Amino acid sequence: MPTDISTVETLDIRPATDADFALLARMNRELIEDEGHRNPMTIAQLEARFRRFVSEDGYSVDLLLLDGEIAGYTTHRYEPDNAEPRGRRVFVRQFYIARGKRGGGLGRRALERLIHTRFAEGDRVFLDVMETNPGGKAFWARTGFTPYSTTMERVVRKS
Numbered sequence: 360m361p362t363d364i365s366t367v368e369t370l371d372i373r374p375a376t377d378a379d380f381a382l383l384a385r386m387n388r389e390l391i392e393d394e395g396h397r398n399p400m401t402i403a404q405l406e407a408r409f410r411r412f413v414s415e416d417g418y419s420v421d422l423l424l425l426d427g428e429i430a431g432y433t434t435h436r437y438e439p440d441n442a443e444p445r446g447r448r449v450f451v452r453q454f455y456i457a458r459g460k461r462g463g464g465l466g467r468r469a470l471e472r473l474i475h476t477r478f479a480e481g482d483r484v485f486l487d488v489m490e491t492n493p494g495g496k497a498f499w500a501r502t503g504f505t506p507y508s509t510t511m512e513r514v515v516r517k518s
Contacts, residue, residue: 370468372476375420375432380409383420383432390455395491409434418452419477423469430465431456433473440483449478451486470502
């Protein structure tokens, strides 16, 4: 059942800690399934990847808290972008709202909180949406994102 955000008292964002990575890995596995991604990583591998995101890859990992309860997460970082006057852009790698918390506006509200607390005025925010995730594409379009480019792939087959 969707969460009715009209009854929600607080929506907070806090940085993830080492103690959160096991839960984040399980949530990431759900995200992979929900978007139809082909990533075969195990929960243990996903947990190790979160640790690497923070320690080596420069990502911020934030928990989305609804009345103090973890309702989702996001991973993002600044990346170089020569086409931008500031020389950088924001890349949102993952944005996830827990399955039981969707449909009541929490995603939109969490995105707005993320933007206003983590990013600077004028930042250009990029993200990827899987073609196998039409619901995700619709969500991002409803929140003001527009298509910028298309990534295409082909698996090489030699006969």
